[in-house]
Amino acid sequence: xxxxxxxxxxxxxxxxxxxxxxxxxxxxxxxxxxxxxxxxxxxxxxxxxxxxxxxxxxxxxxxxxxxxxxxxxxxxxxxxxxxxxxxxxxxxxxxxxxxxxxxxxxxxxxxxxxxxxxxxxxxxxxxxxxxxxxxxxxxxxxxxxxxxxxxxxxxxxxxxxxxxxxxxxxxxxxxxxxxxxxxxxxxxxxxxxxxxxxxxxxxxxxxxxxxxxxxxxxxxxxxxxxxxxxxxxxxxxxxxxxxxxxxxxxxxxxxxxxxxxxxxxxxxxxxxxxxxxxxxxxxxxxxxxxxxxxxxxxxxxxxxxxxxxxxxxxxxxxxxxxxxxxxxxxxxxxxxxxxxxxxxxxxxxxxxxxxxxxxxxxxxxxxxxxxxxxxxxxxxxxxxxxxxxxxxxxxxxxxxxxxxxxxxxxxxxxxxxxxxxxxxxxxxxxxxxxxxxxxxxxxxxx
Amino acid sequence: xxxxxxxxxxxxxxxxxxxxxxxxxxxxxxxxxxxxxxxxxxxxxxxxxxxxxxxxxxxxxxxxxxxxxxxxxxxxxxxxxxxxxxxxxxxxxxxxxxxxxxxxxxxxxxxxxxxxxxxxxxxxxxxxxxxxxxxxxxxxxxxxxxxxxxxxxxxxxxxxxxxxxxxxxxxxxxxxxxxxxxxxxxxxxxxxxxxxxxxxxxxxxxxxxxxxxxxxxxxxxxxxxxxxxxxxxxxxxxxxxxxxxxxxxxxxxxxxxxxxxxxxxxxxxxxxxxxxxxxxxxxxxxxxxxxxxx
Numbered sequence: 001x002x003x004x005x006x007x008x009x010x011x012x013x014x015x016x017x018x019x020x021x022x023x024x025x026x027x028x029x030x031x032x033x034x035x036x037x038x039x040x041x042x043x044x045x046x047x048x049x050x051x052x053x054x055x056x057x058x059x060x061x062x063x064x065x066x067x068x069x070x071x072x073x074x075x076x077x078x079x080x081x082x083x084x085x086x087x088x089x090x091x092x093x094x095x096x097x098x099x100x101x102x103x104x105x106x107x108x109x110x111x112x113x114x115x116x117x118x119x120x121x122x123x124x125x126x127x128x129x130x131x132x133x134x135x136x137x138x139x140x141x142x143x144x145x146x147x148x149x150x151x152x153x154x155x156x157x158x159x160x161x162x163x164x165x166x167x168x169x170x171x172x173x174x175x176x177x178x179x180x181x182x183x184x185x186x187x188x189x190x191x192x193x194x195x196x197x198x199x200x201x202x203x204x205x206x207x208x209x210x211x212x213x214x215x216x217x218x219x220x221x222x223x224x225x226x227x228x229x230x231x232x233x234x235x236x237x238x239x240x241x242x243x244x245x246x247x248x249x250x251x252x253x254x255x256x257x258x259x260x261x262x263x264x265x266x267x268x269x270x271x272x273x274x275x276x277x278x279x280x281x282x283x284x285x286x287x288x289x290x291x292x293x294x295x296x297x298x299x300x301x302x303x304x305x306x307x308x309x310x311x312x313x314x315x316x317x318x319x320x321x322x323x324x325x326x327x328x329x330x331x332x333x334x335x336x337x338x339x340x341x342x343x344x345x346x347x348x349x350x351x352x353x354x355x356x357x358x359x360x361x362x363x364x365x366x367x368x369x370x371x372x373x374x375x376x377x378x379x380x381x382x383x384x385x386x387x388x389x390x391x392x393x394x395x396x397x398x399x400x401x402x403x404x405x406x407x408x409x410x411x412x413x414x415x416x417x418x419x420x421x422x423x424x425x426x427x428x429x430x431x432x433x434x435x436x437x438x439x440x441x442x443x444x445x446x
Numbered sequence: 447x448x449x450x451x452x453x454x455x456x457x458x459x460x461x462x463x464x465x466x467x468x469x470x471x472x473x474x475x476x477x478x479x480x481x482x483x484x485x486x487x488x489x490x491x492x493x494x495x496x497x498x499x500x501x502x503x504x505x506x507x508x509x510x511x512x513x514x515x516x517x518x519x520x521x522x523x524x525x526x527x528x529x530x531x532x533x534x535x536x537x538x539x540x541x542x543x544x545x546x547x548x549x550x551x552x553x554x555x556x557x558x559x560x561x562x563x564x565x566x567x568x569x570x571x572x573x574x575x576x577x578x579x580x581x582x583x584x585x586x587x588x589x590x591x592x593x594x595x596x597x598x599x600x601x602x603x604x605x606x607x608x609x610x611x612x613x614x615x616x617x618x619x620x621x622x623x624x625x626x627x628x629x630x631x632x633x634x635x636x637x638x639x640x641x642x643x644x645x646x647x648x649x650x651x652x653x654x655x656x657x658x659x660x661x662x663x664x665x666x667x668x669x670x671x672x673x674x675x676x677x678x679x680x681x682x683x684x685x686x687x688x689x690x691x692x693x694x695x696x697x698x699x700x701x702x703x704x705x706x707x708x709x710x711x712x713x714x715x716x717x718x719x720x721x722x723x724x725x726x727x728x729x730x731x732x733x734x735x736x737x738x739x740x
Contacts, residue, residue, distance in 0.1 A: 068703075075493075078492060093706075096706055100491070100493075248597060252597075252684075253577060253578060254577070255579075398705060399706075409687055413688065438488055439709075
């Protein structure tokens with residue numbers, strides 16, 4: 001009996017083999033990405049859908065867990081000439097890759113392979129982040145987000161606040177009232193959250209992060225964050241922290257700001273719009289919450305916020321056949337139904353105007369659980385991008401982020417004077433930039 | 447009579463050492479030479495090109511105040527972790543050697559921690575030492591704010607050092623116990639007959655006789671604090687808060703892989719390698735001389 005069963009499976013698999021080899025084998029190419037958990041599973045779904053949609057190409061999607069791991073592994077693979085055809089690189093690693101010449105510009109790739117894509121359809125804030133200074137889009141916009149603020153509306157109701165706070169002074173007021181009402185942790189503050197607390201703050205108040213248009217006009221840019229409104233903002237954060245209105249929540253204390261929020265321990269948190277879906281799933285029972293655009297300082301008009309998340313880069317050194325597959329994959333991603341699916345299941349925003357309008361027209365944003373996500377688009381498109389809100393183009397930007405994160409922690413935990421902490425961080429950041437400039441001597445942003 | 451063995455065949459000896467030679471070449475000399483080259487150039491992260499800059503990277507490293515604080519921190523870490531770990535291991539080994547009740551069980555129990563990988567221990571200890579949820583953190587309920595490695599750099603450093611010491615106690619214990627058991631019983635018995643009590647016998651007989659082992663462990667422990675601390679720090683503090691647990695090896699990792707400054711990290715690697723080589727050399731050259739082997 002057993003033997004028969006073995007034999008039959010053998011013949012069946014032989015048949016399957018001959019059947020598949022009689023067709024032309026699909027061209028395989030790899031795609032590495034830096035997401036894990038639920039988001040990784042959605043990417044795997046997407047890859048399966050692409051493979052099922054046609055027979056010529058087969059994409060193999062590999063999770064590297066985090067953006068940082070993916071960047072490190074892609075670099076190592078590229079140096080060993082074993083790179084994937086497509087890789088997902090986050091905002092902080094963009095400039096290093098741009099100057100490396102290790103990629104094929106997405107526009108060139110698509111044109112060469114005969115796909116017509118209306119690049120003007122992409123939101124200008126997104127396109128400008130991933131474009132050369134001349135405006136040529138270099139990588140494929142993929143998972144885009146921006147920073148938001150999340151409020152526990154039960155707590156707001158408890159202190160009698162109507163609507164949602166729109167300015168930091170209103171946040172201060174509700175935080176103080178919450179404290180008086182017995183809430184231990186009005187605002188969860190992650191001092192390593194440089195992206196939302198510093199970069200996005202600077203953008204929506206149109207404050208420069210660096211000279212030369214945040215580095216877009218040359219590698220000789222210098223950081224200026226120690227001379228902007230951010231100095232006052234950090235002073236204010238320190239005051240709030242000392243009063244116990246901002247509470248330190250991060251991986252280091254054993255509970256992240258987002259966890260503290262969904263568990264109802266902290267009433268306000270600032271995080272990416274991409275967490276909107278996760279919050280919906282994780283928030284404790286009967287907790288009511290809403291998302292809003294980041295608050296403003298009194299008397300400042302709002303400028304657009306920066307796009308976060310990552311984009312897809314096509315790496316050099318692969319065959320023409322594989323590039324055809326990559327182009328087909330990008331074209332698949334750009335299809336309206338695919339874009340809508342991705343935005344629905346993740347919380348990342350749709351990256352094109354028409355994609356957004358179509359979802360809006362369908363009433364996608366009218367009801368829970370998706371209501372509120374449209375505010376991310378409103379924040380990103382509040383104004384056309386300015387010199388200081390189109391993006392940040394600084395070398396080794398991850399290292400500069402760490403300097404600012406350390407400065408924030410030194411102010412909060414060690415009572416270092418704000419101005420001194422930011423001056424020191426700026427001096428060190430400029431050393432990083434000069435070193436980067438020297439490493440890429442002769443390289444030009446254009 | 448010549449006591450060395452001679453091979454007639456000239457190829458055979460090379461073949462015999464080839465596996466080891468290849469391993470060392472591929473996994474030590476080749477990467478080291480690469481690092482040495484990078485240390486004298488400015489290397490682009492994606493490998494687009496590099497430029498010879500002479501000693502610039504080293505000047506940059508030595509001119510950086512923050513680098514010197516990681517050197518100082520590494521020294522404190524090495525001294526504290528080695529001292530605590532060897533001290534406790536020695537006491538445990540002395541007791542086990544005295545053949546108290548349950549010796550056989552303790553022999554195995556004390557060795558187990560060494561079988562654990564550093565990152566695993568890091569995750570466990572991060573929980574134990576967590577200021578809000580952990581066991582040590584329950585002190586905060588009695589005296590609020592007394593223990594907070596998330597914001598207090600000194601607490602974080604103590605936490606990592608204790609974890610490192612705990613992790614290597616097993617290794618030190620095995621060696622100490624083996625050394626103690628090698629001492630002929632007759633020596634201790636002779637001492638006892640002359641009226642030396644256990645404490646006296648320990649100070650005047652056992653400790654001097656196990657000095658070679660102590661010396662060996664000293665080297666191994668110090669080198670391990672310079673090179674193995676990475677797994678613990680990466681899982682427990684990631685060098686924070688504000689760089690207060692950033693030791694030399696962690697800074698190399700951070701600058702190289704997170705900040706993509708390959709050349710600066712390569713220069714630091716060379717410096718660290720020289721320090722480890724020097725330490726080992728000094729210890730063999732000077733410390734070993736003063737030790738009397740039996």
